[in-house]
Amino acid sequence: MRVFAIVVAAGSGSRMNSKIKKQFMELAGVPILIHTLRVLEQSPLIDQIVLVIGQEDLERVQALIDRYKIRKVTHYAAGGQERQASVWNGLQVLRALVDMQQDLVIIHDAARPLVSTTDIERIVESAREHSAVTIGTPAKDTIKKVNNGWVEETLLRHQLYAVQTPQGFRASLLYEAHEKAMRDNHLGTDDASLVEWAGAPVWVVEGSYRNIKITTPEDLQIAASFLQEENIYGGKGNGMRIGTGFDVHRFAEGRPLVIGGVTIPFEKGLLGHSDADVLLHAVKDALLGAIAEGDIGQHFPDTDERFRGANSVDLLKHVWQMVKERGYRLGNLDCTIMAQRPKLRPYIEEMKAVLAKELEAELSQINVKATTTERLGFVGREEGIAAEAVVLLMNVL
Ligand SMILES: Nc1ccn([C@@H]2O[C@H](COP(=O)(O)OP(=O)(O)OP(=O)(O)O)[C@@H](O)[C@H]2O)c(=O)n1
Numbered sequence: 001m002r003v004f005a006i007v008v009a010a011g012s013g014s015r016m017n018s019k020i021k022k023q024f025m026e027l028a029g030v031p032i033l034i035h036t037l038r039v040l041e042q043s044p045l046i047d048q049i050v051l052v053i054g055q056e057d058l059e060r061v062q063a064l065i066d067r068y069k070i071r072k073v074t075h076y077a078a079g080g081q082e083r084q085a086s087v088w089n090g091l092q093v094l095r096a097l098v099d100m101q102q103d104l105v106i107i108h109d110a111a112r113p114l115v116s117t118t119d120i121e122r123i124v125e126s127a128r129e130h131s132a133v134t135i136g137t138p139a140k141d142t143i144k145k146v147n148n149g150w151v152e153e154t155l156l157r158h159q160l161y162a163v164q165t166p167q168g169f170r171a172s173l174l175y176e177a178h179e180k181a182m183r184d185n186h187l188g189t190d191d192a193s194l195v196e197w198a199g200a201p202v203w204v205v206e207g208s209y210r211n212i213k214i215t216t217p218e219d220l221q222i223a224a225s226f227l228q229e230e231n232i233y234g235g236k237g238n239g240m241r242i243g244t245g246f247d248v249h250r251f252a253e254g255r256p257l258v259i260g261g262v263t264i265p266f267e268k269g270l271l272g273h274s275d276a277d278v279l280l281h282a283v284k285d286a287l288l289g290a291i292a293e294g295d296i297g298q299h300f301p302d303t304d305e306r307f308r309g310a311n312s313v314d315l316l317k318h319v320w321q322m323v324k325e326r327g328y329r330l331g332n333l334d335c336t337i338m339a340q341r342p343k344l345r346p347y348i349e350e351m352k353a354v355l356a357k358e359l360e361a362e363l364s365q366i367n368v369k370a371t372t373t374e375r376l377g378f379v380g381r382e383e384g385i386a387a388e389a390v391v392l393l394m395n396v397l
């Protein structure tokens with residue numbers, strides 16, 4: 001028995017009232033859709049994902065899937081007018097892939113990025129046993145049926161659940177319910193309700209109140225605060241990460257001297273596989289250190305021809321993206337360049353501006369100092385230049 005997921009991401013997000021569709025809005029530096037797909041990607045129980053998206057978003061989504069290395073999305077389906085039509089389109093694609101009698105289909109809203117692998121596990125386990133299941137939480141509020149502003153009935157709260165996704169089904173059961181709903185023009189707001197309407201029992205698995213659907217602007221704040229509390233990419237902590245970096249390059253004739261992204265007129269430059277920007281290398285190492293991602297040698301090996309002569313600003317952009325994807329922004333950065341010659345003071349403001357631009361920070365968050373070593377050591381003998389950096393990252397909220 002295999003488990004397929006259909007993720008519906010073709011909504012217009014009208015209640016979010018934003019220029020960007022909500023599935024592409026960022027939470028802790030990562031698009032909501034990617035948060036959601038990452039959880040399914042991580043769950044060992046999900047074999048393949050069919051992603052339902054607006055056709056106009058296909059290219060953009062494929063680029064995101066590549067960039068974030070989501071491997072389980074193997075098929076795409078076009079969105080429909082309503083959520084139900086989107087699921088139906090996903091089921092059409094799925095039909096060619098599944099064994100209708102054996103396999104399970106999990107339906108999940110792209111707009112629920114706080115789903116956990118435990119939620120998925122519980123839905124899959126339960127769907128194996130009960131054939132049609134939804135996750136949900138007991139109602140916290142008293143719910144009233146209202147007609148034209150007047151209360152018609154107060155429902156018995158102890159019987160009420162607010163249901164979410166994921167919802168899980170034996171493939172044939174869900175397909176037939178959707179097919180019947182299409183034929184009879186029956187519209188439901190979730191998939192379980194179609195199965196109920198078609199006459200099959202649906203089991204409810206108790207889920208988590210955290211698994212909210214990002215629907216209106218305040219949901220973004222709630223979701224972001226859950227992420228911050230979990231500090232999911234940084235491990236448990238107080239939302240701050242510190243890192244240090246150090247680098248040295250020897251002088252060489254006939255090369256430009258590039259420090260902090262600034263080309264400095266001098267009789268020689270620094271030797272290296274890349275552009276040998278000693279300051280940016282130290283900064284990148286500090287950033288990677290702060291997010292516990294090793295060092296630049298690991299990410300941009302000097303044995304790799306792609307990085308020959310590489311522009312360190314481009315590599316800094318890459319590292320900074322890694323930092324943002326883990327939910328951090330710059331607190332502050334302090335750097336020291338050790339050089340006997342040339343005099344670096346005239347270039348320091350320019351270096352700070354490069355760093356501020358690339359690290360999306362204010363100049364006041366960045367400090368660059370330069371010192372000689374009083375003619376002592378390899379720096380003093382003008383054999384090379386060294387740089388060190390200390391960085392503090394803060395959780396995004
Ligand atoms: N025609 C639609 C409508 C919704 N969805 C998806 O179904 C999920 C739940 O829907 P909802 O939160 O209502 O999203 P939107 O329809 O985008 O929002 P709104 O109703 O505010 O316009 C979302 O992941 C959404 O992208 C979809 O795939 N196709």
Ligand SMILES: C[C@](O)(CO)[C@H](O)COP(=O)(O)O
Pocket residue numbers: 083109162163164165189190191213
């Ligand atoms: C499927 C669902 O998420 C269950 O709560 C919900 O019904 C989707 O409703 P929407 O109006 O499409 O957001």
